[in-house]
Amino acid sequence: MVNLLDPANVITRMFNAGKYDDMYNYCKNMLEKIPNDMVALQNISLSLIYLKQYEEAIIYCDKVLEIKNSDTYALKNKIFALESLKQYENVLNLCKQILSKNPRDVWTLNSMGLSLNELNQHQQALECYNKSLEIDPEDVTALMNKAISLSHLGSYQEAIEYYDLAQTIDPTLKEIPRAKSQLFEKLNMADESFLAAQGVLNKKMEKIKTDAKENKCSVFHQFCEDEFENYDSKNPND
Template sequence: MEFSHRDDHNNLSLTRFESMLKTNNVLFFDSNEFENIIQHYLENGKIALAKKAIKMGLQQHPSSTNLRLYKTEICILENDLEKAEEILDELYELEPSNEEIYIQKASILSKKDQHQQAINALMIALEFTEDQDDDADLFSLIGMEYLFLEKYADALSYFEKCLEIDMHDYSALYNIIFCFDYLNKNKEAINFLNNYLDENPYCEVAWHQLGLQFTSLKEWKKALAAFDFAIISDDTFVGAYLEKGKVLEKLKCYNEAIEFYEMTLTLDEPTSFALLRIGHCHEKMGNLDLAVDFYYKTVHEDPLLDKGWIAITKFYNRSKNYQKALYYINKAINIDCENVAYWKLYAVINHRLNFLEEAEVGYKKSLDYGNYELETWISRADILTNLGEYEASIINLMQAAEFYPENAEIEYRLAGLNFMVQQNEKGIFHLKNGVLINQEYQFIIKELFPSITELQAVKNIIAVTEKS
């Protein structure tokens, strides 16, 4: 339980305990007092103090089942599963009908990725519960285990049981919609939410979720109406204002969208997301000075938000102010040097400035961090070719071919490069492959490798394709 100023007895117990820790005096507490003290520390994340309370509690009450269960909880938190199981086995011999033992066993099994066994343990716990609230907690835990197993329909049924017990259990409500989303059942989610709202018509969370469902179906008017009802239900609900702003953006109602984004700035601390969207709206309307001003505010508010840096970089890129674009993408990279989107922009901008070596580094970093788009492989290959790094370009394209087999753009380039390094047999092989895949890409040879078009082998292959 959580202590409050109104609960003098529990406050006194906590004060006495903390006073005891500062002195050499050992005071006596009954087991219930220890349980309340431990629960207080656990709820406030004070694990070290909880452990001290458990240790002292067990010294004074070594046979207390609840104190030993708290010890298993700490063992599980610290991943000492073997010790936790040992204690639970001892407690099972003493109290085989204690549902908390099965809940702790389920927690251990879940940590071991044995989720079906965890569900089985929780089902046994259900047999011993006498309180409806405890049932709801167990239904929620079972639902979570089914989520781990990716059995969303089963998870859904248990989260629905939670709502049957407490219709204001918004955690269960969110999980239900999460399951519907994974099952691609938007219409079923909408029916569920409508039924729920019939019983709880002023639930801003349900209206908000209904609006999101309509948004995913691109039913914009219905989405706007749902977000309006969410705002009517709670006019401080920031999420509803943001989502309504996003829908209005989709409808190109930029001024109205800005109004709703600005509302969020008055209701709460400014969010980088709202500032960014306001910037986008101003840019769409041609208010470029205002747009860039909000992009600056975005990165100032949250320097770690990559979308802010990308927006300001792309703004200057579109304005063909490549030097400023390069300046801001360099600032972004200095903050997060492993962001693949930053490196791709860095490469593109340097490429436009004809800084080929820097562009090649950008494309290489993009690939290193997981951007495997064909365009990235091709751009890097062409830059290496221009720099005369034929062997490196071949290696790059061979790696690309693993992701994009039988790709004409890759094959023609490999053909040209192999001819350039005097690997004529390989050049012929790749040229024939390219021709078989798509004859229309023959221009790659003429544009990138004009010197090899005079080779007889190349002429022969191209002549055959022209005749056909």
């Protein structure tokens, strides 16, 4: 039977309900009784992050790290807070600390890459994303950020391929069609730019272009025709 009054369970319920103020106050009361309570210290920093009180969150992260200097949870909370404060050099130091213990921590590799991007060190950021993708080839975060890094470096075609991979894995990502479209535009590929903006995957673009050529119409017209046919097949009684 689950103990509903167990502090960890109480805090979890507050977090899941989005009651971050209540979560903060609950943890604060716990710390007044036991100043080094790890559950309270960990979760008060988490509540402060969600309350966007990043500097105070770091104070509590540091209290955890005074007790256990390699506590991954506290290090990651501190990284998140530092990212929000745009202290990217400090983020890199903490990422290195985590990766020295666990070089396969994908979350940390991606966080390190993001900070390197923010510091305009895009080639170094690529190395982080490549390591992430060696561990998990379908890591959408790494795929997206690798595409961003490549576009900063002017490798637009390669960036498009990585955006497309991410889109294939997660078609709900709304930012990808626009990003792909803009890169195709930079490459002066107007038809592909239009199709990308509509959410069309790269492998489907060639067929639409071939059909348009055979039907002696524009890619725009062919796309519209395909959409109408697709609609009619799904709604035969309309």
